[in-house]
Amino acid sequence: MNKAIIFLFFGLLVFQSCSKDVGPIEPENNPTQxxxxxxxxxxIFNNQCVSCHGNSGNLNLESGNSYNNLVGVNASGYSGKRVVAGDAEHSILYKKIDGSGQYGSNMPLGSNLSAAQINxxxxxxxxxxxxN
Ligand code: HEC
Known part of the structure; x- marks a missing residue:
């Protein structure tokens, strides 16, 4: 190998490691996430919801099942999705905890989440x- 090739090789290595540092921000490192x-x-589900929404009912909020029971899934008692990704105002999960009363009883049935939990x-x- 002559010097020029070796120089080019190391130059490329340095260039590549630099471009990795300034690459797109991964969601988990993004401060807005x-x-x-x-x-x-x-x-929140574990403490306030699974006593009623366990694995015997229609809406299972237990760990490992909750996500697949919510996101993009049609509600059983209402017309609409339980969670519309990116749109809380059109998500029945949110409208059931926000005190609006738009979809029947507020959840958790018989009590309320704190403002911080709702948020x-x-x-x-x-x-x-x-x-995530
Ligand atoms: C004391 C029992 C109880 C607790 C605790 C409870 N729920 Fe419910 N939940 C119900 C009952 C009963 C229904 C069906 C009647 C209705 O839709 O209001 C329901 C319905 C729902 C629905 C509508 C599901 C659908 O597909 O129609 C959502 C969403 C929901 N609950 C979310 C929650 C969340 C989130 C929590 C915890 C913050 C929670 N619930 C805690 C009893 C409970």
Whole structure:
């Protein structure tokens, strides 16, 4: 190998590692993606919802099942999707917890989520309802 080729080779290596550093920001590193399904949303379901929405009913909110029971899935008691990714205002899950009364009883039945919990679920949906 002559010097020119060796120089070109190392030059390419340096160029490649630099371009990796400035590559697109992954969703998990993106500061605007604040809410995580597994660590922020699922714990709310575990504490406030699974006592009624376990694996025997129509809407299963248990860990490992909840996501597939929500995102893009038609509600059983209402006309519309439980979660429309990116659109909380048209997601029955959100309209059932926001106190609007637009879709029957507010959830959790007999009590309320805190404003912070409601906002966490809203933000998760508006950020694209990722399984993150
Ligand atoms: C005490 C029992 C109970 C608890 C706790 C409860 N639910 Fe419900 N949920 C029900 C019942 C009963 C229904 C069916 C009647 C209705 O739609 O209001 C229902 C319906 C729903 C529906 C509509 C499902 C569909 O496809 O029609 C959603 C969404 C929902 N619940 C979300 C939640 C969430 C989220 C929580 C926790 C924050 C929760 N529920 C906690 C009893 C409960």
């Amino acid at each position: 604040n809410v995580k399904f597994a660590t922020d949303v699922q714990p 966490t679920i809203k933000q998760w949906i508006d950020e694209g309802a990722l399984n």
